[in-house]
Amino acid sequence: MKRLIFLSTLLFIVNIHLGFSQSVEIEGKIVSTSNVENIHVINKTKQYFTTTNKEGLFIIYVSINDTLQFSSIQHKMHSVIINDAVIASKNIFVNLKEQVNELDEVLVGKILTGDLASDLKNVEGDPPINFYDVGIPGYTGKIATQSERRLSEAGEFKPKMLLGALTGGISLNPILNGISGRTKMLKNRVAIESKETLIRSIKARLTVDFLASNPLKEERLADFFYFCADDPNFLSHCYRQSDFKILIFLRKKYRQYQENIKFSED
Structure with missing residues (x-):
């Protein structure tokens, strides 16, 4: 019984050795116009598996008539049957073709004619939800400019703030901006x-x-309007006033x- 077990084990080891002796390690290289890193290389006959490095190189065990399969997202699947030349040279070069995924042409929505009035009539769908629809209070006034936002962030310095700053009750920004002149600069801007x-x-x-009764050369027009804006009373005469005034x-x-x-x- 022991002798039978010994012979069976010996035959198993011999078969494994013979199997490995029939396989050789080959070096391969993938050539492609696309990325050649992490391409799957599978020996489908013996179920060996490896991947390529960033240069497209790989190493795998093969035997004659084994089938190597190469696959990746970027490439078309490709298979190679190992022949005597590959076994003798222990090298293989494989050229993979890039996979081009083309989407079917689809038409989304209606065809635009280029006529704005006509195209607006063809628009379908509900208007976007605003804060009134969901009961959220929102700002509807004039949107502040960048300079106005910076002035608001700088704050307005008042002498009484000094006491609050000592107790830590208010921010130091209005005081520092007032002393440095930043607030004044922002106001001017x-x-x-x-x-x-x-x-x-x-x-x-x-x-x-205006020009209908007040002739002025074209090249002087911009200069004239800036001359008007430089008047100290410009805003009081023109801001929120009627066109007549x-x-x-x-x-x-x-x-x-x-x-x-x-x-x-003269």
């Missing part, structure tokens, strides 16, 4: 931007009506502007 925004609006709305102010500045031109030419 906001004022300048407000003037520029207002003068652009006036120029866009009233230029035609703004035109009265512009005609007054027009006479002053013409006098300045005449004086400079």
Whole structure:
């Protein structure tokens, strides 16, 4: 009985040895126009498995007539049958073709004609939900400019804040910004931007009506409007005023502007 077990074990070891002696280790290289790292290399005959490195190199055991299968997301699946030449050279080069995934052409929504009025009529769907629909309070006023937001963050310095700063009751930012002059600088910047925004609006709305009775050369037009904006009373005469009152102010500045031109030419 012991002898039978010994012979069976010996035959098993011999068969394993013969099996390995019939397999050889080969080195392979993948060639492709796409990424060649982490490509799966499977010996389907013997169920060996490996992957390629970043250069597309791999090592695997094979025997004659074994089937190697190469696969990856980026490449088309490819199979190679091992022949005598591969066994003799212990090298194999495999050229894989890139997998191109083409999507079927689909038409989403309606075809646009380019006519805005017509295309808007063809738009389907519900309008977006706003804060009124869900009962959430929201801001509907004028959106602050960047300079206005920075001025708000800087805060307004007041002498009484000094006591609060000593007790830790308020932020030091308004005090520091007031002392350094940053708050004043931001106020000036906001004022300048407000003037520029207002003068652009006036120029866009009233230029035609104004020039009808107040002739001015084209090259002097921009200079004239900035001359108006430099007036200390510009905002009080033009901000949130009717176009009629703004035109009265512009005609007054027009006479002053013409006098300045005449004086400079003389």
